[in-house]
Amino acid sequence: MQGLHLTADLHGCRCAPRWLLDADALGEACLDAVRAAGLQAVGRLFHSFPATAHGPGGVTATVLLAESHLCIHTWPEQAAVTLDVYVCNFGADHSSQARTLLDALLALFEPATVQRHALHRGWVADDGDGARISAP
Amino acid sequence: MQGLHLTADLHGCRCAPRWLLDADALGEACLDAVRAAGLQAVGRLFHSFPATAHGPGGVTATVLLAESHLCIHTWPEQAAVTLDVYVCNFGADHSSQARTLLDALLALFEPATVQRHALHRGWVADDGDGARISAP
Numbered sequence: 001m002q003g004l005h006l007t008a009d010l011h012g013c014r015c016a017p018r019w020l021l022d023a024d025a026l027g028e029a030c031l032d033a034v035r036a037a038g039l040q041a042v043g044r045l046f047h048s049f050p051a052t053a054h055g056p057g058g059v060t061a062t063v064l065l066a067e068s069h070l071c072i073h074t075w076p077e078q079a080a081v082t083l084d085v086y087v088c089n090f091g092a093d094h095s096s097q098a099r100t101l102l103d104a105l106l107a108l109f110e111p112a113t114v115q116r117h118a119l120h121r122g123w124v125a126d127d128g129d130g131a132r133i134s135a136p
Numbered sequence: 137m138q139g140l141h142l143t144a145d146l147h148g149c150r151c152a153p154r155w156l157l158d159a160d161a162l163g164e165a166c167l168d169a170v171r172a173a174g175l176q177a178v179g180r181l182f183h184s185f186p187a188t189a190h191g192p193g194g195v196t197a198t199v200l201l202a203e204s205h206l207c208i209h210t211w212p213e214q215a216a217v218t219l220d221v222y223v224c225n226f227g228a229d230h231s232s233q234a235r236t237l238l239d240a241l242l243a244l245f246e247p248a249t250v251q252r253h254a255l256h257r258g259w260v261a262d263d264g265d266g267a268r269i270s271a272p
Binding site for chain 1: 137139141143145178179180183185196198200202204207209211214224226251253255257258
């Protein structure tokens with residue numbers, strides 16, 4: 001179950017408002033991006049949050065992949081988004097497809113700034129990425 | 137959308153086989169653990185993978201939270217599991233609940249070894265955790 005987990009935290013998103021507000025529209029865009037990246041969707045779950053005193057509610061779009069998962073959360077009142085693309089490398093190395101998928105989603109949201117992180121997961125030995133291995 | 141993303145990659149899981157094989161059983165256990173930790177589920181998606189030449193198929197259990205998400209993937213043929221608990225701190229700091237949820241799930245799977253990682257997400261300034269901030 002070794003794999004690659006990419007995260008990106010986006011601020012100052014200048015995209016069309018529907019990508020931050022419309023769970024179905026965002027979800028369909030996610031499915032298109034998953035296909036275009038050469039990954040395989042096996043399930044989907046899109047959720048809209050109600051408006052609050054801070055502004056309109058955000059959305060969550062999750063796509064389960066044969067290779068692991070994609071999760072997006074939007075905060076329209078902050079023009080902010082968090083992205084997770086996690087691919088296991090069971091059977092083949094899917095790292096390239098994961099990067100392609102993340103890049104496509106970054107392009108969708110048009111952020112002013114992005115905070116990225118890459119975590120190599122599931123290695124028994126310390127992978128040098130700050131992970132800590134221990135008995136539970 | 138500042139928050140805490142905890143991951144744990146488990147090897148040598150000595151739990152009852154159903155936690156690695158039965159998506160509905162694992163999903164219900166996840167929902168119970170979410171409630172017990174004081175977090176709020178707003179959606180769920182459980183998926184079973186078919187058996188392969190390597191052994192029985194694993195499962196994915198995803199719970200969308202008001203506070204963000206929980207994702208679990210199991211690899212029964214390797215007695216391995218990956219856990220993600222991501223909570224945003226919109227409105228309140230949910231870090232303590234996230235740690236409680238992760239600990240409950242670790243106890244469920246009874247792993248021999250655990251590789252943990254904690255990522256502080258959504259900060260505009262570098263948080264010292266290896267994140268890289270840039271224009272997209």
